[in-house]
Amino acid sequence: MITGSNAIGNKLSKQGKLTYKTFNPKENKETEWTFYEATSTEIDEAVALAVEAFKLYKDIPGVKKAVFLKAIADEIEALGDELIDTYCKESGLPQGRAIGERGRTMGQLRSFAALLEEGSWVEAVIEKGQPQREPMPKADIRKMLVPLGPVVVFGASNFPLAFSTAGGDTASALAAGCPVIVKSHPMHSGTGELVSQAIIKAAEKTGMPYGVFSNLNSSGIAVGQQLVKHPKVKAVGFTGSISGGTALYKLANERKEPIPVFAEMGSINPVVVLPSALEENGNSWATKYASSITLGAGQFCTNPGLLLGVKSPELDAFISTLSEEILKLEPSSMLHPNIYEKYQEGKKELSAQQGVTVMADYEKAVGENTGRPAILKVDGIDFLKNTKLHKEVFGPFSVIVCCDDAAQLESVLNELEGQLTGTVLGSENDLEQYDAVVEALKNRVGRILFNGVPTGVEVCSSMVHGGPFPASTDSRFTSVGTSAIKRWVRPVSFQDWPNKFLPQALQDANPLEIVRLEEGIYTK
């Protein structure tokens, strides 16, 4: 049941006077629930509980944390239709998407549980002492990853489940051994409360320390700011806009003790369309990209917002087909009136830029808050002169850049900001012939694809969902896949530490049976 309360540890709490409501964009009206913003006292209480919980939680064996994560997945499933209905009401997204995203969320939790059960993720390295070494004896030194401390996770607007309350950030931080305080996203606080109840139930059932998880409501920025500035908070996870992510990143760097902020801030995900792709499969790629651009009303970080090619009759034909195909698809409701408004503004702004031609803009009647797909076209020379055209327009929207030649295409890519993904459509011959273009693209992205669409991010250990700034604030980490756990840990060396007082991962007998680097050799 949705109460509108915060969860401070396992306790429901609504001490504040500020309230807000979530919104059903499809019906264009507020939902029935009233949410209570967390007060300054409630925030401090949640952090204090997390600090206490950390002392115990960090040392709970991985296999027990795995039981906790799996229990969260089970409890989310047990929420049944109430969760799916709330999700749909608060997001305007269809039921199929809700069920799919719930599956992804449970899958993520279970994949981190599997990672903990296997155990090698702590990167244990062992180099024993050599007391006889000349001219100096060598100490026994062993290292492994240990958790940072309490982590703050900001819910994302566009993934009410998979990147929010029990999403990838929370799952990876809990897996790492860090208590989590969620700053619930104001657009889906009801969904968030249900999921937080599932987490708390799972924590109680599996004997996790009180305060290992808290969930705080807020409609503005004050709660998030107080959390990021709190001296006892040790890291932050965020998925959202460049302005939001950059603001938190700055705040965290201005602290007396700066802390890492892992902000995944979206991207325009350049797609380079090379000649063979146009000659051999132009129509088929146009159809696939019409779908990819409009998937989920274009509200994905990996939405292809920029297509690039060298001018040719085939490129023109591709643009025409894409523009026709995208108008055949039924537009859908966006997540919130605010997001819809921003989409409208962004589309208008980019359409008005020098040299831009609007190739498609859905004109038929649509429901409330529905994002009308659009395709814009611009010459390479105009794109190079105008960085406004690099801007992400969050929605079913893409700009096609028509370059004079490969050199101009390379220049355009070199001028782009960091991106989550980059895609090359073409043949293997193209890869050879356009080597410099491909290298320029590779240098700007966290994931590079050949002959595919960037939407659809597989949750696996080889995934990089991140990239050079501003795709993310730290290109050395990913927010999707099991490696996401590495954001919440740091290495510690133990020198000449007595064997029985070492963490199990570093003990001589390798009781956890994990893969370790021992004297330079990977061994189990």
Add this chain to the structure above:
Amino acid sequence: MITGSNAIGNKLSKQGKLTYKTFNPKENKETEWTFYEATSTEIDEAVALAVEAFKLYKDIPGVKKAVFLKAIADEIEALGDELIDTYCKESGLPQGRAIGERGRTMGQLRSFAALLEEGSWVEAVIEKGQPQREPMPKADIRKMLVPLGPVVVFGASNFPLAFSTAGGDTASALAAGCPVIVKSHPMHSGTGELVSQAIIKAAEKTGMPYGVFSNLNSSGIAVGQQLVKHPKVKAVGFTGSISGGTALYKLANERKEPIPVFAEMGSINPVVVLPSALEENGNSWATKYASSITLGAGQFCTNPGLLLGVKSPELDAFISTLSEEILKLEPSSMLHPNIYEKYQEGKKELSAQQGVTVMADYEKAVGENTGRPAILKVDGIDFLKNTKLHKEVFGPFSVIVCCDDAAQLESVLNELEGQLTGTVLGSENDLEQYDAVVEALKNRVGRILFNGVPTGVEVCSSMVHGGPFPASTDSRFTSVGTSAIKRWVRPVSFQDWPNKFLPQALQDANPLEIVRLEEGIYTK
């Protein structure tokens, strides 16, 4: 031969008008050489060359980069006595230290060469496609670490070889595939020029791209600032003071595209002396710590600047012995008059704090710029009230905190800033009895030692030389040991990329024969 020039790529260059000299602290006079500060144009030229070099260098196979690194070590050795003499003149450090540090520097280069020859450091992960998977096919996804781009390295005052021109930062960045621009340390620019000549000779002999390395002189902060702000520079390595490191970190975060700054900013390296250590080996620990505190005139980042214990007659005896022993050791010259002056000021400031007793301060006649060792004592209650006492006094100096009980000791540790190291002296019984104290210490450090001294940092793969802020700006990385290479890379995923166009590390046949995580299993 020392020319006083900058090295812009392989070319000697002294276009500027600003000059400066290095200083022989032992003889208290300037050295014979004149150094030319890099101009703004020279800086831009060095970066432009690094950008071009990166395009080629990043793809040079690891085994060839290893040849380059080993050649640097050989060329440093070939500098012979000129290097050792210059080192001693510019640092005031004895010849034995110079030879030892040269060995360490060559050893570091060779250990990164071995890492590249082995090759598994790129963390290759392979998850093949599953076209038949339901409900959605799974793409082929593979990831590995790739270099960030041009790196700026700041030479450190206290390690003219091992943490400067061809030190750990340079060696690890070159190993990662990043061109390096060194901002030479103004206290030992002659040593720096000789080493930079060795690097350039090695680059030429082994066919490395022009501009893979440059060396820039400067006596002030302008050259370093311009380098850190340069949009084409992708990361920074620094070892030095908290004020210097923090300033660079801020500068890098204020860029349009923020970049990582790995600043290792020193530490007071707390040592917790538990009862058994005092009862059983009090005198022996006092003697060892007198040596550790004064080693290299106390000019090590891992110098034990803070000792802590619970009040007892044995602790008093330990303090007395330590204070006596430290006065028996011959004081030595500090690196530079500026460092000597700062040491004098710091010692004076801390000695004047409320509740502080000076237990030892060397009073006999000493040479110029010689750091007189000192031991201070203060009660836990006074230490808790006064964060000035947390300050690192760079030199042969330590403060001993006498706590009322274990709880106060724990409080003191909890209030400390992040540290490179923490040490526990005691028995295994003490570890059990003082569990909370040990946990508090562990939570604040990058390396924890049992019954040892923190000075002496082994170069190996299990070493963590780093720690929570302000010990370093990024506790997730180390600046010593082979893992230091991880600072200069980021992961990239390749999705459905044709096998023959993949980097060798990710190709099906595993031509490099490296350890990879394939479908969740570590395999070769």
